[in-house]
Amino acid sequence: MQTVPLRPVPGPRGLPWLGNLPAFGRDPLAFMARLRDEYGDAVTWSLGPWRSLFLSHPRHIAEFLGAREHAYDVLEVGWAFQRITGKSVVRSSGADWRRKRGLVQPAVRPRQVRHHARTMVDCALAAAGRWREGQRVDVHREMMLLTQRIVLRTLFGNDLGDRTRALGAAMAVAEQVMAAELRGIGLFLPDWVRTPSRRRLLAAVATIDAEVHRLIGARRNGRRADGDDLLARLLEAADEDGRPLSAREVRDEAVTLWTAGHETTSTALTWIWHLLSRSPAARARLDDELDRVLGGRPPTVDDYEQLAWTRQIVKEALRIYPPAWVIPAVARTGAVLGGRSVPAGTAVWCSQWTTHRDPRWFPDPTAFRPERWDADAPDVIPDHAWFPFGGGPRGCIGARFAQVEAALLLATLAQRFHLDDMPAQVPHRIGILIQPAVPLIATLRARPGP
Known part of the structure; x- marks a missing residue:
């Protein structure tokens, strides 16, 4: 791939100490789109004390993501995020990251996706069985309940009964606190500061930890609901030296898989x-x-490849509304982009939202056109102009799982119902994910079979 020279230009002037944090915090997506549109493909800016570089060109993004393992460190984006994910694979680096990725990845390989596809469809059939013609439903809530049930069954082997509600509520608190911290001054507060939101998070984490450790303990004592769920896979995993994941490491990976596999797909x-x-x-x-x-x-799962238009709908929706919207990392000494050295300590950022909506790569970028992805489509889409799951060695290990799940759930439900009478415009809320800012209410219309 031909290198595109990196020519960074200064972005908007920031405030003392805060830098561009106020503008970023008000609307991160608009701020990053402004960097791209008003300044260019490589823009320097500051987020609090962090010297930052924002990338918009797919070639630079591909080079950045491909080098993250060896030329960049994880950017610690907040105390709250650390409390939830612990030292999971998403926050690890170097040899620790390679070991954990090697242990976790087999849990979401294609054979495991195939094994869990029946669970996905069964849960969708059960949801559709509760729907009725003319019923008004909160779409996001329905999708959250559906994917929560799937992740509990595929991750833990059962629905957890009465504990489901408490665990779901704790996860919701965690997402709210992480989102608020990412966009405000809380991102830079010392760990010892205990704000009301941090105290709420600690209570939520205690609930999560108690339940996950209870499940781990039950499995290690031989009480398991399904010996082939993801938790069982994590507990059975061992590295090349025969070392398994510790109880804390299993907890961190299980919670990370929960958040990644539940919220992103429902959104x-x-x-x-x-x-x-x-x-x-x-x-x-x-x-x-x-x-x-x-x-x-x-x-x-055998129908997945034949459902080409279904897959294109999922792909185009992930382009317009990518659940995850930013990827940051910190340059180490020796990092290079576009033939130019990146100063060590620079926080490098790229955004799925801004690149996916760049008119250079996607004409009429806000229009929903799944035909963009037809095999014979006339427009050539550059590599890494679409990257909802990241890319390179540190790309999302659950990308295949998520895409199969979304397509199978859509196919199962759309066979039986149309969801109509939704508002034409729905504002989005920017947290850890990009979600609707208001309840999305729809009317269910039963669809006759073929």
Whole structure:
């Protein structure tokens, strides 16, 4: 791949000590879009005391993501995030990261995705079985309940019964506190400061830890609901020296898989339903594909490759509304981008949101056009102009799991229902993920079979 020279230009002037934090905190997506549109593909700026470099060109992004393992350190984005994810694979580096990734990755390999695909479809069928013609539903809530059930069954082997509500509520508190900290002065407060939100987070973490450690203890004592769920895989994993993950390491990876596998998929599906409700032609093509490929039966993982339009809908929705919206890392000595040295300690950022909506790569970028991804589409989309799961060695290990899950859930539910009467415009809320800022209420319309 030909190198694109890196020519950084200074971005907007910031305030003393705070830098560009106020503008970033008010609306991170608008701020980063401004960096791209008003300054260029490589822009220097400051987030509090962090000297930062923002990248918008796909070639620079590909080079950055490809070098993250050996040329960059993890950027610690807040006390709250550290409390939730611990020392999981997403916060590890070097030999520790390689060991943990090698232990965790087998839990989400294609064979495991195939094993859990039936659970995904069964949970979607159960959800559809509770829906009724003409019913008004909160789409995001319905998708959250569905993906929560799936992640509990695939990760822990059961639905946890009465504990499900408490664990879900604790996770919701954690997401709220992490999101607020990422966009405010809390990002730079010392660890010993205990604000009201940090105290709420500690209480939530205590609930999460108690439940996860209870499950780990039960498994190690031989009481397991399903010997092939993800928790069992984590407990059975051992590195090349025969060392298993410790109880704390299993906890960290399990909680990280929970947050990644639950919130991201439910958010993506919520946006998919909204986009389809405003796109009659795309929905009609989806109906035709489901009738042709499935003929009224539930989908299986073997149908995934045949559901091309379904997959393109998921891909286009992830372009317009990528659940994760930014990837940061800290340059080490010797980091190079576009043939130019990056000063050690520089926080390098790229954003799925801004690159996915760049008109250079996606004409009419806010329009929902799954046909962009047709095999014979005329526009060539550059590598890393679309990267909802990151890229390079540190790309999301659950990307395949997430894409199969989203497509199978969409196919299962869309066979039976259309979701109509949604608002034309839905404001988004920027937290750890990009989610609807208001309840997204839809009317269920039963769809006749083929």
